Amino acid sequence: MTTVTGDLSGDSPTRKIPAIEIIAPRASDSWTHTRDGQPRGYIDARRLRELWIHTGTACNLSCPFCLEGSHPGDGRIPGMTLKDAQPFIQEALDMGVEQFSFTGGEPFVIRDFVHLLDYASRQRPCFVLTNATDPLLKRRHQLLPLLRNPHPIHFRVSLDFPDAARHDKDRGAGSFNKALEGIRWLHEQGFRVSIARQTDVGEVPARVEAGYRAIFRQWGIPEDLAFTAFPDLGVPGSDDGSPEITETCMEQYPTPESRAHFMCTYTRMLVKKGDRVRVYACTLVDDDPDYDLGGTLTESMTPRIMLRHHRCFACYRFGASCSAPG
Numbered sequence: 575m576t577t578v579t580g581d582l583s584g585d586s587p588t589r590k591i592p593a594i595e596i597i598a599p600r601a602s603d604s605w606t607h608t609r610d611g612q613p614r615g616y617i618d619a620r621r622l623r624e625l626w627i628h629t630g631t632a633c634n635l636s637c638p639f640c641l642e643g644s645h646p647g648d649g650r651i652p653g654m655t656l657k658d659a660q661p662f663i664q665e666a667l668d669m670g671v672e673q674f675s676f677t678g679g680e681p682f683v684i685r686d687f688v689h690l691l692d693y694a695s696r697q698r699p700c701f702v703l704t705n706a707t708d709p710l711l712k713r714r715h716q717l718l719p720l721l722r723n724p725h726p727i728h729f730r731v732s733l734d735f736p737d738a739a740r741h742d743k744d745r746g747a748g749s750f751n752k753a754l755e756g757i758r759w760l761h762e763q764g765f766r767v768s769i770a771r772q773t774d775v776g777e778v779p780a781r782v783e784a785g786y787r788a789i790f791r792q793w794g795i796p797e798d799l800a801f802t803a804f805p806d807l808g809v810p811g812s813d814d815g816s817p818e819i820t821e822t823c824m825e826q827y828p829t830p831e832s833r834a835h836f837m838c839t840y841t842r843m844l845v846k847k848g849d850r851v852r853v854y855a856c857t858l859v860d861d862d863p864d865y866d867l868g869g870t871l872t873e874s875m876t877p878r879i880m881l882r883h884h885r886c887f888a889c890y891r892f893g894a895s896c897s898a899p900g
């Protein structure tokens with residue numbers, strides 16, 4: 575399955591992504607109908623299985639392709655603290671959540687992140703998207719005690735291409751080697767690690783992944799790490815002109831089971847807005863206020879989610895999911 579990641583951070587000092595939110599299209603019924611007036615496709619949530627926590631859009635890198643528009647000092651989404659997230663973690667546990675997942679920005683830039691991860695991994699397995707460069711490497715000593723927590727922590731590290739120069743072009747010189755150092759260290763300590771990579775049109779996945787394996791061999795990293803490949807999802811506030819999803823399109827997924835790969839059926843994401851925490855439908859739509867589903871997880875499970883965001887088409891077409899590979 576093709577999957578996508580929230581940590582697409584990188585380094586491009588010349589480009590700043592504006593901190594904007596999508597302006598709702600003018601048509602008053604655009605939430606429920608497509609531009610040509612057809613009923614829009616939708617998802618009804620089933621059960622909360624995974625709670626994502628957005629740690630904030632600050633990042634040590636500033637990749638031009640970042641779907642969060644993250645860069646150093648970015649405050650579009652402020653940093654999450656343990657105190658902010660704790661009541662929601664408790665509510666999620668009461669609702670039977672199975673996993674806590676974290677994305678940014680770069681989570682290890684956020685001062686309170688290790689406390690938050692420590693608390694969450696005492697409750698349930700955790701999944702963290704990271705670029706595994708300096709912010710993580712500098713906090714290695716803080717991560718080690720978390721190995722003794724009752725639940726495992728899985729890290730998905732962004733390594734865009736099996737080519738140092740191509741990876742470093744957007745992320746900054748030396749980022750490729752630092753990420754490999756982070757991957758090797760995490761694996762050696764006993765953390766589970768997988769890789770988020772980018773895709774090229776017409777690529778042969780087996781050939782691309784063989785390129786990674788050759789590099790892993792040189793670094794003493796296991797060759798069987800799982801890969802998550804993602805399509806280009808655009809920067810915040812953009813609309814890539816993807817086709818709109820109608821109710822008729824959704825007949826391709828007629829049963830609740832066949833819709834289960836849409837993350838909004840089973841996940842929610844906590845996003846800090848000013849000094850409040852809000853619940854969004856999934857990890858891909860925090861730039862559109864119509865996907866703000868409320869101030870509690872319980873109330874967020876009721877509204878019907880209309881597939882209006884252009885990234886919904888990636889879920890429809892590719893079965894995109896930010897969740898961990900099985």
Ligand code: SF4
Pocket residue numbers: 617836837838839855856857858859879881883885886887889890
């Ligand atoms: S991008 Fe759209 S379809 Fe995909 S999980 Fe989010 S709300 Fe659902």
